[in-house]
Amino acid sequence: MDVVDTWSLKELRSRLSAEPYGPLRMRLQAVVLAKEGQTAPAIAHLLGVGRRTVQHWVRWYNQEGLARLAGRKAPGTAPPLTPEAREKFLARIEAGPQPHDPICSLRGIEARHILQAEFGVVRSLSTTLRILQEARFAKLMPRPQHPEADPVAQEAFKKKSCPPA
Numbered sequence: 066m067d068v069v070d071t072w073s074l075k076e077l078r079s080r081l082s083a084e085p086y087g088p089l090r091m092r093l094q095a096v097v098l099a100k101e102g103q104t105a106p107a108i109a110h111l112l113g114v115g116r117r118t119v120q121h122w123v124r125w126y127n128q129e130g131l132a133r134l135a136g137r138k139a140p141g142t143a144p145p146l147t148p149e150a151r152e153k154f155l156a157r158i159e160a161g162p163q164p165h166d167p168i169c170s171l172r173g174i175e176a177r178h179i180l181q182a183e184f185g186v187v188r189s190l191s192t193t194l195r196i197l198q199e200a201r202f203a204k205l206m207p208r209p210q211h212p213e214a215d216p217v218a219q220e221a222f223k224k225k226s227c228p229p230a
Contacts, residue, residue: 066099066108066120069127074100080131092122092134099123145180145188145196154184155200170209173197 072080077097084090091112098108099119109116125133146154158176162168168175177193180186188196198204 066103066105066123067127068096068100068123071126071130089135092125093131095119095122096126096134145186145192146184150184150186151196154180154196155202157183158197158202169211 074097077093077100081090081093081097084093091114095108095112095114098111099105103111105116105119105123108119112119122134144151157179158171162171162175166175171179173190173194176197177188177190180188180193
């Protein structure tokens with residue numbers, strides 16, 4: 066395989082040794098092996114990928130250099146919220162229910178309503194839950210405390226219904 070001499074073999078090896086494990090490291094390793102004179106099938110066997118994949122990686126390097134080996138942004142629809150709006154939404158969810166909310170705890174369906182009412186973004190419940198999951202919000206939370214709960218009555222109930230062992 067022919068590799069363009071943009072970088073020397075020594076420079077590529079030093080870059081490879083500094084690269085953490087991941088897709089870029091594997092692609093860079095394929096380029097280094099190709100520059101050393103290995104064939105595409107041999108490189109593919111060593112790296113556990115297909116021959117055509119190795120050929121694509123070397124072609125990417127030849128045409129656009131190391132920047133192309135790092136990958137490109139995947140195509141697709143834009144995220145439902147801008148980064149600023151996402152942060153505001155997550156802060157709103159973190160703050161919990163507001164006095165004007167008719168609930169005592171926020172679940173996914175309420176988060177979806179907040180997303181629609183306050184941010185003007187209409188998304189499905191699954192998309193709303195995915196946003197919350199990416200932000201590391203837990204699915205399971207302790208039961209909310211009712212605003213009119215009486216702690217003294219609760220303790221009396223526990224003592225009366227659960228005798229000591």
